[in-house]
Amino acid sequence: MSAASPAAVDVITIGAGGGAYPAGFHLARAGLRVAMVDPKGVMSGNCLAEGCVPSKAVREMAHHLERHRRFHARGMVDASGIDYARVVRHKDWVQELRYAQHASELEETPNLALLGGRARIVDEHTVQVEAGDRRDLISARRIIVASGSDISRPPIPGAELCITSRDIYALRPTVDRVPASLVVIGAGYIGLETASFFAAFGARVTVLEMLDQILPGLDRDMVGTLAPLLAPAFETVLGAQVTRVERMPGGLRVRYRAQGRERHVDGEQVLLAAGRHPVIPDGFRELGLTVGRLGADVSPAMQTALPHVYACGDVNGRTPLFHAAVRQSLVAARNILAGDRPTDYFDRSAVPTTVFTLPAAACVGVTGGEARARAMDVLEASYAFEGDSRAQIFGEMGGEIRLFFEAGSLRLVGGWVVGIDAGNLIGEIGTAAAHRLTARQLADFPDQHPMASEGISKAARSLV
16 A cells, blocks of 8 residues: 555444444445454454453452352362462463454455554545554545543552553453552442452452442442442442552552541552543544544434544443444444445443442443433332342342333333342343333243342332
């Protein structure tokens, strides 16, 4: 390729993660020529590089360890510890396996190419790919912006002393042992999940959150059910405004202000988990495209103000989850195949969210807090895991299933789960909410026994 004579494709994606490659495969298999550009040079986004896949590989080891200890306390198994270095090697193996699978699928797909490099939008049909000393131009009839998100680093003095989730979950991470003590700044899902894992591995953990609840923005009733179940594992300080991180002999000191007083907490390591922000590619705004509070502005059809330019995944900030990015990517692909005429739309209310703490919490659709804020008339149904056979088998009887039905029609509009199998259960609840199933339909479905999913139909039966 040369800058003077750009190569031409039908579609170019800026990024090769969940917001890009589902569309890339779909369009390539439909006969369109697709080029994906990603600075990592591999197909997959932050989820595999440093997010959901590696963190859950670590999480499952922590969960198994907790269960083992519980059974050991009852005299059923021998005591055992954890070799965290081997946990990291297992995490790395999972990541490398999935990278190899992606590479194989890419190699077997005609019309689809992956280019390593950084993309810059030149005009509404041209992208420049920068890789080392090379500067290649590619023209495309359509552009899918799927540049993802990056770790946010607030301007806290001493923030450079902190580790981030990348240091823990990236391939061959810098953190390969469990610290004796860990201070976590931020009680969003990344901070809380990591706090749960490292507490299970034996670290003394303190979580500092500047707002008045953990998991800000999620349903307060759900969070209120989860918080007491997390409390024995680590200390949480709410309303904590971090002012400085300092190096001390043997570790770090985090200074913060809470309840009108200056305080501090010491830790061998400090995890900065202050969230993520969308990565807007160079040239995006120069096209006259707007970036709002959440990220790139898009319609439910994933189109920007230029109908042939789409923005999918974390870059638009609407629902920054991998599975949401995949759905958005397919929405864009279908609308491209329809000649940029919207025929498919992304429904944010049908996307489940799971916080993989120990125990986990998950939600989907309209829950109680949102219903009250909207003045929606809903009926609630619940099922406590205290009486659930699977929860009893594992000794994990805290939490519950809560379902929300539209009054009158009794159609499911949302729900949440705290406790055993939450990440799995929310999929069934989300499917039911997306298809507006009624309480009667849920009640009549024979959920398996002895599985926690039977709590869904049992909860629904309380209304019909």
